[in-house]
Amino acid sequence: MGSTHDTDLTYSPGFGNEHVSEAVPGALPIGRNSPQRAPLGLYAEQLSGTAFTEPRHQNRRSWLYRIRPSAAHPPFRRIDNGRLRSAPFLDVEPDPNRLRWSAPALPDVPTDFVQGLVSVGGNGDVLRREGIGIHWYAANTSMTNRVFSSSDGEFLIVPEHGTLLLRTELGLLQAGPGEVALIPRGLRFRVELLDATARGYVCENYGQAFRLPDLGPIGANGLANARDFLAPVAAFEDREEPVEVINKFGGNLWAATYDHSPLDVVGWHGNLVPYVYDLRRFNVLGSLSYDHPDPSIFTVLTAPSDTPGLANADFVVFAPRWLVGEDTFRPPYFHRNVMSEFMGLIEGAYDAKAEGFVPGGASLHNMMSAHGPDRATFDKASAAELKPQKVDDGLAFMFETRWPVVPTSGALAADHRQEGYDEVWKGLERHFRTS
Ligand SMILES: O=C(O)Cc1cc(O)ccc1O
Numbered sequence: 001m002g003s004t005h006d007t008d009l010t011y012s013p014g015f016g017n018e019h020v021s022e023a024v025p026g027a028l029p030i031g032r033n034s035p036q037r038a039p040l041g042l043y044a045e046q047l048s049g050t051a052f053t054e055p056r057h058q059n060r061r062s063w064l065y066r067i068r069p070s071a072a073h074p075p076f077r078r079i080d081n082g083r084l085r086s087a088p089f090l091d092v093e094p095d096p097n098r099l100r101w102s103a104p105a106l107p108d109v110p111t112d113f114v115q116g117l118v119s120v121g122g123n124g125d126v127l128r129r130e131g132i133g134i135h136w137y138a139a140n141t142s143m144t145n146r147v148f149s150s151s152d153g154e155f156l157i158v159p160e161h162g163t164l165l166l167r168t169e170l171g172l173l174q175a176g177p178g179e180v181a182l183i184p185r186g187l188r189f190r191v192e193l194l195d196a197t198a199r200g201y202v203c204e205n206y207g208q209a210f211r212l213p214d215l216g217p218i219g220a221n222g223l224a225n226a227r228d229f230l231a232p233v234a235a236f237e238d239r240e241e242p243v244e245v246i247n248k249f250g251g252n253l254w255a256a257t258y259d260h261s262p263l264d265v266v267g268w269h270g271n272l273v274p275y276v277y278d279l280r281r282f283n284v285l286g287s288l289s290y291d292h293p294d295p296s297i298f299t300v301l302t303a304p305s306d307t308p309g310l311a312n313a314d315f316v317v318f319a320p321r322w323l324v325g326e327d328t329f330r331p332p333y334f335h336r337n338v339m340s341e342f343m344g345l346i347e348g349a350y351d352a353k354a355e356g357f358v359p360g361g362a363s364l365h366n367m368m369s370a371h372g373p374d375r376a377t378f379d380k381a382s383a384a385e386l387k388p389q390k391v392d393d394g395l396a397f398m399f400e401t402r403w404p405v406v407p408t409s410g411a412l413a414a415d416h417r418q419e420g421y422d423e424v425w426k427g428l429e430r431h432f433r434t435s
Pocket residue numbers: 292293294295331332333335337341352365371372398
């Protein structure tokens with residue numbers, strides 16, 4: 001698993017901290033953000049991810065020192081949305097059924113990351129900055145002379161196949177299977193493929209930014225550790241040529257042809273940054289005595305709502321771990337959840353499903369829909385000898401969200417949708433006896 005490409009990229013570590021980076025020495029002003037004339041003839045520009053007035057501990061902004069100000073651009077015009085959709089998702093009626101898909105096919109005509117975005121569904125409302133959009137991407141070409149950003153939300157990109165090189169305004173990131181990348185709302189980036197093809201998942205978070213969960217009684221360390229999040233260092237393009245800049249705004253794609261590359265930031269500082277994280281660094285915690293803990297213990301990142309403890313979206317990883325619980329049904333339990341669960345598989349297998357949940361595929365268990373181990377898993381785990389067991393044959397994840405996920409008509413009609421998913425729970429036998 002993981003990237004087959006050596007990363008010679010330089011990164012700046014940490015989560016939520018202030019980073020400072022210059023691609024050319026002296027690009028950053030000292031002791032102020034907005035001097036009368038910025039160094040090296042650059043333009044100073046602030047990128048705000050939170051309202052100016054939000055509390056300091058959640059305030060996110062960066063100062064960019066660039067060759068041209070972002071404001072210097074012609075009008076945007078509407079372009080085709082392809083198969084990208086946004087909230088509110090009104091295409092079909094909300095569906096209580098458990099849904100499952102095999103992996104979408106890789107494209108056979110030239111398709112870049114943006115063209116390869118296919119929406120599964122979502123919730124909330126982009127214009128209210130609430131909810132999420134869930135997408136697959138499947139691509140076979142790099143973006144060339146094209147740059148993308150979403151004003152609607154941050155992009156949490158989960159590669160399942162192929163390594164991506166993300167050229168962002170703040171510098172370069174690389175993410176392959178087993179790693180995730182996050183691009184903040186509004187930040188421009190270009191996706192280049194380091195393999196012939198690439199496929200994966202995107203959680204477009206319209207709401208408050210993803211952050212590390214509180215640890216409570218866990219203590220000062222554990223789960224995803226802050227220093228394992230890697231932001232880029234400044235790297236700029238000085239290109240005076242037509243570049244199509246695509247802006248997802250209000251659920252639609254808009255484009256403007258700039259006469260220069262907007263990836264022209266020579267130096268920057270701040271705490272609003274894109275980043276990558278290697279899921280294999282996740283410090284998995286769990287039960288050392290009995291019972292199966294709720295999967296919130298596996299939360300990598302959480303995007304809060306306005307209600308404390310109720311996430312707009314959680315990003316949860318099911319990483320290799322030991323199971324030692326005594327007198328315990330060890331796989332995920334049967335349950336109905338007020339939160340809605342979209343799951344994907346990066347590699348291998350998942351311990352609640354004997355078959356059918358495949359890498360690149362997905363399942364959607366919507367609000368209150370009953371799910372849990374399939375019949376084969378239940379039978380096996382109910383009879384298993386409970387010695388310490390390493391679960392290390394797969395890497396699965398979940399986007400868990402506060403509101404039901406309404407699928408797109410395209411996702412419901414997709415040829416890779418698995419008919420008969422309900423069958424996996426068929427034949428769970430009656431074992432009841434009164435004594
Ligand atoms: O449904 C799932 O597979 C996700 C999940 C995993 C788990 O360990 C407990 C609850 C839960 O929703």
